[in-house]
Structure formats: structure tokens, C-alpha cells
Amino acid sequence: MSLRKFFPNNFDFFELFEKHAGYAVEAATTFKEIARTGEIDLNLYSKIRSIEHEGDEITHLILSQLNKTFITPFDREDIYNLAKELDDIIDMFNTITNQIRIYKIKNVDSTLVEFADIIEESAKSVQIAITCLRDVKHHESIMRCCVEINRLENVGDAMRDKALAELFEKEKDPIGIIKWKDIYTDAETILDICEDVAHIIETILVKQT
Amino acid sequence: MSLRKFFPNNFDFFELFEKHAGYAVEAATTFKEIARTGEIDLNLYSKIRSIEHEGDEITHLILSQLNKTFITPFDREDIYNLAKELDDIIDMFNTITNQIRIYKIKNVDSTLVEFADIIEESAKSVQIAITCLRDVKHHESIMRCCVEINRLENVGDAMRDKALAELFEKEKDPIGIIKWKDIYTDAETILDICEDVAHIIETILVKQT
Amino acid sequence: MSLRKFFPNNFDFFELFEKHAGYAVEAATTFKEIARTGEIDLNLYSKIRSIEHEGDEITHLILSQLNKTFITPFDREDIYNLAKELDDIIDMFNTITNQIRIYKIKNVDSTLVEFADIIEESAKSVQIAITCLRDVKHHESIMRCCVEINRLENVGDAMRDKALAELFEKEKDPIGIIKWKDIYTDAETILDICEDVAHIIETILVKQT
Numbered sequence: 071m072s073l074r075k076f077f078p079n080n081f082d083f084f085e086l087f088e089k090h091a092g093y094a095v096e097a098a099t100t101f102k103e104i105a106r107t108g109e110i111d112l113n114l115y116s117k118i119r120s121i122e123h124e125g126d127e128i129t130h131l132i133l134s135q136l137n138k139t140f141i142t143p144f145d146r147e148d149i150y151n152l153a154k155e156l157d158d159i160i161d162m163f164n165t166i167t168n169q170i171r172i173y174k175i176k177n178v179d180s181t182l183v184e185f186a187d188i189i190e191e192s193a194k195s196v197q198i199a200i201t202c203l204r205d206v207k208h209h210e211s212i213m214r215c216c217v218e219i220n221r222l223e224n225v226g227d228a229m230r231d232k233a234l235a236e237l238f239e240k241e242k243d244p245i246g247i248i249k250w251k252d253i254y255t256d257a258e259t260i261l262d263i264c265e266d267v268a269h270i271i272e273t274i275l276v277k278q279t
Numbered sequence: 280m281s282l283r284k285f286f287p288n289n290f291d292f293f294e295l296f297e298k299h300a301g302y303a304v305e306a307a308t309t310f311k312e313i314a315r316t317g318e319i320d321l322n323l324y325s326k327i328r329s330i331e332h333e334g335d336e337i338t339h340l341i342l343s344q345l346n347k348t349f350i351t352p353f354d355r356e357d358i359y360n361l362a363k364e365l366d367d368i369i370d371m372f373n374t375i376t377n378q379i380r381i382y383k384i385k386n387v388d389s390t391l392v393e394f395a396d397i398i399e400e401s402a403k404s405v406q407i408a409i410t411c412l413r414d415v416k417h418h419e420s421i422m423r424c425c426v427e428i429n430r431l432e433n434v435g436d437a438m439r440d441k442a443l444a445e446l447f448e449k450e451k452d453p454i455g456i457i458k459w460k461d462i463y464t465d466a467e468t469i470l471d472i473c474e475d476v477a478h479i480i481e482t483i484l485v486k487q488t
Numbered sequence: 489m490s491l492r493k494f495f496p497n498n499f500d501f502f503e504l505f506e507k508h509a510g511y512a513v514e515a516a517t518t519f520k521e522i523a524r525t526g527e528i529d530l531n532l533y534s535k536i537r538s539i540e541h542e543g544d545e546i547t548h549l550i551l552s553q554l555n556k557t558f559i560t561p562f563d564r565e566d567i568y569n570l571a572k573e574l575d576d577i578i579d580m581f582n583t584i585t586n587q588i589r590i591y592k593i594k595n596v597d598s599t600l601v602e603f604a605d606i607i608e609e610s611a612k613s614v615q616i617a618i619t620c621l622r623d624v625k626h627h628e629s630i631m632r633c634c635v636e637i638n639r640l641e642n643v644g645d646a647m648r649d650k651a652l653a654e655l656f657e658k659e660k661d662p663i664g665i666i667k668w669k670d671i672y673t674d675a676e677t678i679l680d681i682c683e684d685v686a687h688i689i690e691t692i693l694v695k696q697t
Contacts, residue, residue, distance in 0.1 A: 072684060074550070125481050133478075133482070134481075137482055137485040137486050138485065160637065168440060172440055172443050172444045172447065173445070173447060174448075230589055234590050235590045238591060238592070238667075239592075244453035244662035244663050244666065245447070245453050245456060246454065247663060247666060248456060248457065248460070248666065249447075250665070269551075272552075273551070273555055276552050276555040276556065277555050342687075342691070343565065343690075343694050346691060346694040346695050377649060381649060381652050381653045381656065382656060385659075413496065428555070453662035454656070454662050454665060457662065457665060457669070458656075
């Protein structure tokens with residue numbers, strides 16, 4: 071059973087959310103390139119910035135349509151929160167990329183590469199879960215994605231703790247500590263926000279069943 | 280057409296929000312004085328603190344009236360969010376002033392002076408937008424303020440990035456980096472919260488038209 | 489007059505919230521032990537972690553029941569916010585304990601001991617207020633708890649400011665400053681979140697009277 075036919079308004083929230091999640095994955099993939107290069111070339115940096123602008127626009131579009139639309143495919147507050155959190159994910163890619171640029175990071179760090187892999191996996195699970203939201207029959211696939219996103223957040227948590235412990239153990243330059251502490255912390259924050267998205271999606275499912 | 284006559288409750292939310300925004304501007308102007316002096320004299324410090332207390336009281340008044348009032352001039356959640364964000368703006372002035380005091384900052388920093396100017400401009404735009412909320416016919420003036428607040432946030436973003444890049448380039452004392460990184464970051468956060476206020480105001484407008 | 493008889497659903501939100509607040513107090517007491525020892529032994533660390541998991545489960549239970557329950561003892565958004573904030577309190581104990589572990593803190597710090605005392609007092613007031621929520625006749629006891637939680641937050645604010653001022657004055661090692669700045673800031677954040685809980689509880693009371 072498709073939910074869409076019950077919400078015959080011209081405005082397709084699902085389509086917008088799919089686009090939004092697509093931008094998150096695109097940002098994650100670009101961030102992986104940056105982590106693997108260990109340095110920001112201006113092309114990758116401006117790519118992240120342009121993805122962020124696209125994300126801003128789609129957030130704005132979702133929220134303004136939300137305020138104009140009487141019947142929505144799921145609870146208004148869930149639409150609002152979902153758009154906000156997807157926007158936050160994309161913003162965090164901009165923040166962390168910006169830090170790498172401002173801090174003039176110029177070496178590949180294997181932990182950051184690992185982080186970038188995990189983050190891309192999580193963003194892809196977010197995308198699948200959101201694409202499946204169109205149809206209640208995908209309930210189980212969505213739940214699997216949410217479980218996976220939660221798992222990846224736990225992996226990221228442990229990764230950040232290990233990275234910080236090593237940083238404080240090995241790095242003798244306080245300015246290096248300041249820089250990498252920010253970067254590892256923000257990398258983990260992206261996974262936290264993906265988990266927030268998973269929670270919102272679970273909320274939407276609970277209400278539908 | 281005035282919205283007020285449709286909401287003939289004794290309690291005037293508009294008046295309270297105007298007062299609230301007035302405190303935000305007062306805090307911004309005091310912060311500008313602090314930035315220009317490059318040092319906190321106790322009078323300015325206690326002035327920020329007393330503005331914060333007034334702000335707390337008015338937030339409390341708005342929220343408790345909100346819970347007691349059946350008919351409100353705009354959506355309850357928007358009133359709630361607007362009061363919270365205005366409170367957050369004023370709190371951030373207290374936070375940043377407190378940092379300048381605790382970190383014993385004692386020199387004029389031209390970037391912070393520039394920040395203080397931009398912040399005051401943004402707070403004044405917030406005040407104008409809120410004052411105009413009383414009457415739908417001010418729709419365009421409000422939108423102009425929101426656009427301006429967004430513009431100032433972008434200016435602040437670039438300003439913070441430039442300030443941090445210079446800080447990490449020139450400052451050799453890690454403790455100096457810790458202090459000024461906090462101050463620049465918090466200065467930019469004030470502009471972020473002003474932008475959040477602009478978004479709430481846009482939401483209110485969208486619903487009314 | 490008991491509120492419960494008006495909400496004869498099988499699901500007892502009050503009981504869950506009491507349990508949730510109980511975990512917050514347990515975490516606070518464990519944190520006090522850690523602060524007094526000035527070092528983390530693995531037992532205390534894993535105790536905090538297991539409390540956090542219990543807290544996560546109860547949060548999840550409250551939110552999923554909220555989505556399934558039509559009639560709730562107080563406003564849905566207040567139930568949602570209360571569960572979220574209690575969860576945040578317990579998470580912060582995990583965060584700060586984790587920092588002490590990662591930063592390899594190994595000395596008793598009298599300020600942190602004082603903080604731990606204040607935090608435990610605040611968590612206990614949160615617990616009493618929540619336990620009293622079952623019955624409107626406890627209105628005054630609840631209000632006394634909320635006033636106390638607000639007072640303790642102010643005490644904590646001043647304590648953090650004093651601790652940071654001393655840290656920046658006396659500590660010459662920037663890495664030590666980075667570590668203790670985090671710890672003091674997070675200790676104060678726990679009191680902030682307790683204050684957020686008090687605000688939600690006041691909101692619930694205002695709506696009932």
C-alpha cells in the first residue's frame with residue numbers, strides 16, 4: 071500500500087527528502103575524498119560549499135511548503151525535525167571541511183579516513199531509509215537501516231575515544247591537540263546527527279503502525 | 280489590518296517581544312562598548328548581567344502566559360521558539376563577556392570590534408522585524424530585515440574563518456589560541472542565533488499569508 | 489486528587505519517569521565517587537556506562553509508548569522533552585567520566601568534588617520533583633524543588649567561572665588547560681540540563697492549574 075495516494079497534494083515531500091538525503095551522501099563522499107587526500111584542494115572545498123547551499127535551499131523549500139500544506143504524509147513536527155537534522159548533517163560536513171582548511175591540515179590521518187568511511191556508510195543508510203519511507207511495506211528495510219545507523223554511531227564513539235586518547239598521549243604540540251580534537255569530535259558529531267535522523271524515522275514508523 | 284483586534288486577550292505578546300528584542304539590542308550596544316574598550320570594566324560587566332536577568336524574567340513571563348492563554352496571535356510553538364531564541368541571544372552576550380573577563384583579555388582587537396558592529400546591526404534588524412510583527416501590512420519591511428540578518432550571518436561566518444585562520448597562523452601561544460578561538464566562535468554564534476530568529480519570523484509570516 | 493485515575497491507560501508514564509530520574513541520581517552518586525577518588529577505576533567507569541544504557545532503554549520506551557498512547561497525563565511535547573532532557577543528563581555523566589578516563593586525570597581536584605556534590609543535590613531535587621508529579625496536591629513541594637534546582641545552577645555557574653579563572657591564572661601547561669576547561673564546562677552543563685528539566689516541570693504545573 072502506497073501512502074502517496076492518500077496525500078494527493080501536488081507537493082511531494084518524499085521527493086524533496088530523497089533529494090535532501092542525496093545531498094548528504096554527496097557531501098559524505100566528497101568528505102571521504104578530502105580525508106583520503108589529507109589536504110583540501112579548492113575544488114573539493116567549493117564542492118562541499120555548493121552542496122551546502124543546495125541543502126539550505128531544499129530545507130527552506132520543505133519548511134515553507136510545510137507551513138502552507140494542510141495534509142502532510144506524516145506528522146508536521148516529524149517533517150520539520152527531519153528537514154532540520156538533514157540540514158545539520160550537511161552543515162557539519164561544511165564545518166569539518168572548513169576546519170581542515172583553516173587549520174591547514176596537510177597530512178593523511180588514517181583515523182580520519184576510517185571515520186570518513188563510517189560516515190559515508192551511515193549517510194547511505196539514512197538515504198535508503200528515507201527512500202523507503204514512501205511505502206509502509208518497506209517497514210523492515212527501514213528498521214534495518216536504523217539499526218545499522220545506531221551501530222555505526224557506536225563504532226564512531228569508540229573510534230573518537232581511541233583517537234582522542236592517542237592524541238593526548240602522543241601529540242606534544244598543544245596546538246595540534248586543539249586542531250585534531252576539533253576534527254575528531256566533529257566527525258563523530260556527524261554520526262550522532264545521523265542517529266538523530268534514525269530516531270525521527272523510527273518515530274514516524276511507530277505512529278504509522 | 281491589525282492582527283491585534285482579532286486577539287482581544289488582555290495579554291499583549293507583541294509588547295513583551297518588543298521589550299525582549301530591546302534587551303537584545305541593549306546587550307549588543309553594551310558589548311560594542313566592551314569590544315571598543317578592549318577590557319571589561321565592572322560597570323559594563325554588571326550591566327550585561329542585569330540585562331540578562333531582565334531577559335530571563337521576560338522569557339519566563341512570555342512562557343508562563345503562553346501556557347495560560349488559549350488564543351495567541353501566532354502559533355504557540357513559534358511564540359515558544361521566539362522567546363527561547365531571544366533569550367539565547369542575550370545569554371550569549373553574557374557568555375562572551377564573561378569569557379573576556381575570565382580570560383583577562385586586555386587589548387583592543389580590531390576583529391572583535393568589527394564583530395561587535397555586525398552583531399549590533401543584526402540585533403537592531405531583529406528588533407525592527409519583531410516590532411513590525413504587530414501588523415501584517417509590514418510584511419515587506421519584515422522580509423527585508425530577515426534578508427539583512429541572513430546577510431550579516433554570512434559576513435560573520437567569513438569574518439570568523441578569517442580571524443581563526445590568522446589566529447592559528449600568527450599566535451604562537453597555545454593559551455592565546457584557546458582564548459581567542461572561544462571568543463571569535465561565540466561572537467559568530469550570536470549571529471547564528473539572530474538568523475534562527477529570522478527563520479522563526481519567516482515561519483510566522485508564511486503561516487499568515 | 490490523583491491525576492492517575494483520569495488516565496486509566498495501562499501504561500504508567502509516571503513510573504517510567506521515576507525510574508529515569510532514579511538513573512540520573514545513580515549516575516550522579518557514581519560520579520561523586522569518581523570525583524572523590526580523583527581517578528577512574530574500571531568498575532565505576534563501567535557502572536556509568538551501564539546506567540547510560542538503562543537510561544537509553546527507558547527513554548526509548550517512553551518515546552515509543554508516547555507515540556502509541558492517545559491520552560497522556562500531561563502534554564505530549566512535555567513528555568517528549570522531559571524524557572529527552574533526563575536522557576541528556578545521564579549522557580553528560582558518561583561524557584564527563586569518559587573525559588576523565590581519556591585525559592588520564594589522576595588527582596583529586598577539590599573543585600570537581602564540590603561540583604559533584606552540587607550535581608548530586610540537583611539530581612536528587614529533580615527526582616523528588618518528578619516523583620511528586622503524580623499528584624497535583626504536591627504542587628508546592630515540586631515548586632520548592634524547581635527553585636532549588638535553579639539555585640544550584642547559579643551556584644554551579646559561579647563555581648565554573650571561579651575554576652576557569654584560576655585555571656587560566658595558575659596552570660601553565662596548555663594541555664592541562666584544555667583538559668580541565670572541558671571537565672569544568674561539562675560539570676556545569678549537567679546543572680544546566682537539570683535546570684531545563686525544572687523549566688519543563690514548571691510548564692507542566694502551569695498548565696494544570
